[in-house]
Amino acid sequence: ALPRDLEGLRVVVSAGGTREPLDPVRFLGNRSSGKQGYALARVAAQRGAEVTLVAGHGNELPAPAGTDVRHVSTALEMRDAVHEAAAAADVVIMAAAVADFRPATRVEYKIKKTDDQPDPAITLERNPDILAELVENRKIGQTIVGFAAETGDEHAGVLDHARAKLKRKGCDLLVVNAVGDGRAFEVEENQGWLLSADGAERPIPLGSKSHLAATVWDAVAEFIKR
Ligand code: C5P
Numbered sequence: 001a002l003p004r005d006l007e008g009l010r011v012v013v014s015a016g017g018t019r020e021p022l023d024p025v026r027f028l029g030n031r032s033s034g035k036q037g038y039a040l041a042r043v044a045a046q047r048g049a050e051v052t053l054v055a056g057h058g059n060e061l062p063a064p065a066g067t068d069v070r071h072v073s074t075a076l077e078m079r080d081a082v083h084e085a086a087a088a089a090d091v092v093i094m095a096a097a098v099a100d101f102r103p104a105t106r107v108e109y110k111i112k113k114t115d116d117q118p119d120p121a122i123t124l125e126r127n128p129d130i131l132a133e134l135v136e137n138r139k140i141g142q143t144i145v146g147f148a149a150e151t152g153d154e155h156a157g158v159l160d161h162a163r164a165k166l167k168r169k170g171c172d173l174l175v176v177n178a179v180g181d182g183r184a185f186e187v188e189e190n191q192g193w194l195l196s197a198d199g200a201e202r203p204i205p206l207g208s209k210s211h212l213a214a215t216v217w218d219a220v221a222e223f224i225k226r
Helices: 037-046 075-086 132-137 158-169 209-225
Strands: 009-015 020-023 026-028 050-055 067-070 091-094 100-102 125-128 143-151 173-179 189-196 201-208
Touching: 009 037, 020 100, 026 100, 037 050, 037 067, 037 091, 037 209, 050 075, 067 075, 075 091, 075 132, 091 132, 091 209, 100 158, 132 143, 132 158, 143 209, 158 173, 158 189, 158 209, 201 209
Parallel strands: 009 050, 009 091, 050 067, 091 143, 143 173
Antiparallel strands: 020 026, 100 125, 173 189, 189 201
8 A cells, every 4th residue: 555645735736738729720739648747646646645637638548536637728728727726735746748839829710721822830929837937936835846858868968957957947856757769758658867956866767657656756755844
């Protein structure tokens, strides 16, 4: 049986990818499956936490037992749902693949190809960084965890990148996933590093997304205790 070491904690986990509409039938999206975020939510509930899962798009995954799932589509919807849930949360984990940009205009009709007009161009506008906003509005005692997907390996500067990102984002813990070469996205297993704002760093060996989730919650529990 799992420890009930997260009993009494209210946690928010975001998962999956956002979709940014171009017109009524098209969107810009990404390859996030949502599996890592769902695993984090499921493991937290199993360990006794009260869990809100803010779920974007991904595989059609069943709601993890004992969690309150809020489905969202765009980055702006995810932002509203995360901030609403975070207002009363002890821990927020941003595992979602939030689109950095959205089409600047959402056309109200289906974009058509025409012979007398030039082909359309897509102008992008920056989405808010939800993680940075969480850090800015942090409640006292709230623990904030970010994810970073980086290509390459530790020798190719992934860790340097990740250290810089942890500082820049101001979160307490950063989970770094090594991606590319078929890693992390749309697969069952994950690997990487867990960086803490106090300088602690540990590798997360290749394992299931549930295993990574357990490692992250161990680190969160440890972080809260100090
Ligand atoms: O900067 P980058 O996109 O690599 O940062 C990833 C982290 O920031 C993830 O935790 C992701 O959920 C979060 N993020 C966010 N809002 C954005 C973009 C990323 O909260 N607009």
